[in-house]
Amino acid sequence: MSAEFAAPGVEIFxxxxxxxxxLDLGGGLGRRFGSLGVAITGFGTRLRLRPAASLQVVxxxxxxxxxxxLLAELALPPAQITLVEEIPAHAGLGSGTQLALAAGMGLARLHGRPLTPQQVAxxxxRGARSGIGIAAFEQGGFLVDGGRGKESGVPPLLSRLPVPESWRWLLLFDPGFRGLHGERERQAFRRLPRYPRHLxxxxxxxxxxxxxxxxxxxxxxxxxxxxxxxxxxNGDYFAPAQGGRxxxxxxxxxxxxxxxxxxxxLGQSSWGPTGFCLFPDPESAASEVRRLAAALTGGGLHLEIVAGRNHGAQWRS
Known part of the structure; x- marks a missing residue:
């Protein structure tokens, strides 16, 4: 990213x-975690940035x-930053990492600084355990990282494959719960037993x-x-920390x-509470959602159908 990208204003999604x-929460071979994930449509974080004499945040x-x-760590000039759209927080959709990457890379582009998403993370x-959010920002698609070694920074991306255009993900949101995050998440990882090597x-x-x-x-x-x-x-391993699978x-x-x-x-994204179920095409997804909505008693869930996203962040100057 070079100076020719500097612009009066930048919008980033x-x-x-x-x-x-x-893949391996125990790190038996010297590398711990190893994540798989997928970028999706339907939800994202959008920021608008403009030059300013001092930091202004809307x-x-x-x-x-x-x-x-970010301004302090990366020695970047200030800007006006406006949040236009945001991923739901603590729902398992990567809101914290995407907000950080959008802000950091938006500032870098605004000021013509050659920073990478890894540097911003x-x-x-961010990226202490998983590199999936960073890879989703960069490339989209289905992603696998190699976990953290003793000297690792951001876990390296090992595989990126496009998701078939017809496949659909049903997301199940429960507004009454929030996934573990921050210090509670760190404590959960410390208290859980070593992950069985055979798993x-x-x-x-x-x-x-x-x-x-x-x-x-x-x-x-x-x-x-x-x-x-x-x-x-994974769900059975994390059950003691989250009250069940x-x-x-x-x-x-x-x-x-x-x-x-x-x-x-099917399963749960990160610490949830968002669940998901994969379907082979839009028709079967829509049909099952109608049946599921009719079968649910007591309500409380919000259902959304999204697709895999085979490209990363988008820019507009």
Missing amino acids: APARLHLGF GPARLETLARR IAAG AAEACHRLLMQGLPALAEADFAAFAETLGWIQRA YTSPRVAAALKWLEDRGWRG
Whole structure:
């Protein structure tokens, strides 16, 4: 990114992502975590930035705190930053990372500074466990990172594949719950036992020899089976910290209903509470949503159908 990109004003849109699970939470071979995820349509964070003599933020306090940190860490000039659209916070959609990347990369582009998303993420304190949000910002698609080694910064991206255009993700939102974050999240990771090595080995084997080839060949059933297995293994491991395989009992009941109907590519994004279920086409997604909405008792859930997003952030000057 060079000086010719400097402009009187910049607008940036950073897409939401689903975090679809970890491969090795124990780090038995020296690298810990290893994430898979996907960028999605329908949700994103949009910022408008203009030059200013001092920092001016039109948005929540957390954006101003973040902006001040980025200005200090990256030695960037100030700007006026306006939040236009935001990913729901603490719902498992990557709101914190996308806000940081949108702000940092927006400031860099506004002022013609050659910064990378990785540099911005480190300055903002993001990407400590997963590189999926950064890769979603850069490229979109289905993403796998290599986890953290002893000397790692941001986990390296190992695989990026496009998601078939016809596939759809049903998102199940429960406004009554929030996923673990901040200090509570850090404490949860410290208190959980070491992840069983045989589960890590099975997850890696399934992803490499079933899930990724299935995605490359648009084999919906085999990909969904892999995704569901990894989600079940992760959910059962995190159950002591989040009260069960899923954070929200209402989301859990809806996912059980979908599983009983034969759907396999389902689970929870990050710490939730947002659940998801993968469908092979828009028609089956819409049909199942109608049935699920009729079957739900007591309400409380918000259902959205989105697609995979095969490109990253968008800019407009």
